[in-house]
Amino acid sequence: MTATHARPQVQASGGRTVRDVLALMLLPVPLVAAALPGAFAGGGTRRWFGGRGESQRADAQAAKDAAAAAFYELDTAQRDLKISIETITAVDSSPRARKAVDDFAALGRRIDEASHTYITAVDEHDLDRDDLDQSVAAAAKTQLTRAKDDLVRVKGDLDRFAQGLGPLLGSAETQLARLAPAVERARQALLGASNALDAVRASGLRADDLAARLAALAPELTKLNQGAGQHGVAETLQRADQVLRDAEAVRAEAERLPERAAEIDRRLVSLRTRAQALTTRAGQVEPVLSELRRRFSAACWQDLQPVPEQAATNVRQAEEKLAEAAQARSEQRWADATSRLSTVRALLNATDDAVSAAGDRLQRLNAVSKDPQAEIERTRFAIRDAQRLAMAGRHTPDPRHARPLDDAVARLERAIAGLEGRHPDYWHFLTETEAVRQTATRVVSAIRDELGGGSTA
Structure with missing residues (x-):
């Protein structure tokens, strides 16, 4: 009946297996009569006892038929549920799924026990015997009814178990x-x-x-x-x-x-052109440094001294990486070509920044040496703007804002005082004014953040 327990083929009267006999009993009466030779004709005709004897035989036969129906219903339900269990185990190895398998196996053992009881009852009682005793018929009815009740009870448990499998089965089927x-x-x-x-x-x-x-x-x-x-x-x-x-x-x-591939080709051309241009520009750094040395104090240009040599080194390395990138491109090593080109770009960017810094330094120093007041006023305006915002709606400013602004004012005054003398450090002055403006900007941002957050300060 189950896939895990082979059902024994118990022999009934006439050499037929129990399953053959059961199948015949479930056939319509004319077919049963046709399937049982000698049932109604010839010397083998069964003697029918009237009255109570035949009634008990009929009751026993009805109990047998009911048990057979319950047996086959249980067998069908178990086979169908086995398919569901196999579906779940094919997909799900969770503890819940393993428990379902164990529970189904336990139900299988109960089904085997109930089925064995039923088959034994069928095998022990030949209800077609001519000399069937009334007490035997009554015992057969009792035993078959009990077997049927066991089969129905297990079938009910099996049905409830099947209902509980719904979520697991649905997930597995999905x-x-x-x-x-x-x-x-x-x-x-x-x-x-x-x-x-x-x-x-x-x-x-x-x-x-x-x-x-x-x-x-x-x-x-x-x-x-x-x-x-x-x-x-x-x-x-x-x-x-x-x-x-x-x-x-x-x-x-x-x-x-x-x-x-086309993009790598374009980048090779573009970066080659840029490297050539930077070679030209790097050659212009030395004249800029000469003017800085001639007109301004050492503090204004000392950090720029390595620029010409570093620029030449960077450009030379960039050209070497360009050659490697071109080789990788010709060999269709795309990742290597891309990596080399990224290195070239980084080298050229660094060179460009360094070369530009020298020219920018000279330009800014020229401007501030001619008119330092413009830089001073620009910085004072930034401080006053921050101070006005700090006092908006208040009689006294918040110390968190007032203190850095007061420090910024003092720092500006020290920077201005540093311009006095024969060789002022204009670069130090410019870096100080830039730092003061950054302080003012941070205070303004902090105040606006507080106002935006609903602060009443």
């Missing part, structure tokens, strides 16, 4: 429903990646790294083709999703590869 589409999407993604790679190669690009990544997915495709029966539903779903992502990434990179 995953199973996802399985085939997920595997098919993974296969299509692999096909798309392969086609994209073929198209790239047809254009003259090797794309060896992409080909290697695609080849690495072949074992995963094999496992997908082997199916969830061998690898499990959850693992197969996870593998399908991973293959889909990896294949899509290969396809996307393959489709972008021609544009990536």
Whole structure:
């Protein structure tokens, strides 16, 4: 009756198995009569006893029929539920699912016990015997009724157990429903990646790294083709999703590869031109430094002394990396080419900043040496603006705002005093005024943040 316990084929009268006899009993009466030779004709005709004897035989037969119906209903329900359990175990290995399997096995043992009792009762009583005793018929009815009640009771427990499996079964069926589409999407993604790679190669690009990544997915495709029966539903779903992502990434990179190659070519040309321009500009730094040394104190230009040598070194390194990038491009080592070009760009940016700093320094020092008052007024305006905001709606400012502003005023006054003398440090003056303005800006931002947050300060 169950998949785990083979049902013994108990022999009934006439050599038929119990299942054969039961099947015959469930047939319509004319078919039963036709299936039992000698039932109504010839010397083998059964003697029918009238009265109470035949009534008890009929009652026993009715109990037997009811037990047979209960037996087959239970058998059908168990087989159907076994499919549900197999569906759950194929997908779910959680403690709840394992408990369901154990509970089903326990129910199976109860079903086997009830079924054995029923089959024994059927085997022990031949209700078709001509000389069936009334007491035997009564005992058969009692035993068969008890067997039927046991079968019905276990069937009820089985039905309740099946109802409790609803959430687990629903989740498992949902995953199973996802399985085939997920595997098919993974296969299509692999096909798309392969086609994209073929198209790239047809254009003259090797794309060896992409080909290697695609080849690495072949074992995963094999496992997908082997199916969830061998690898499990959850693992197969996870593998399908991973293959889909990896294949899509290969396809996307393959489709972008021609544009990536063209972009590397453009960057090679652009960075070569920029390196040549910076070589020219770096040569102009020394005259700027000469003027700074001639007109301003050492503190105004000492930090710029390494710029010419550093600029030449950076440009030389950039040209070497450009040559390496060009070689990588010719060998279609795209990642290496991109990495070298990024290094070139960083070197040229640093050189550009250093070369520009020398020119900017000279320009600012020229301006402040001619008219320091403009820088002073610009800085005082920033302080006054912050002070007005700090006093808005107040009789006295918040110490958190007043203290840094007072310090800024004192710092500005010291910077102004530093301009006195024969060789003023204009660069120190400019860095101090810049720091004072930054302090004022921080105070303003803090006050506005507090006002925006609902503060009444």
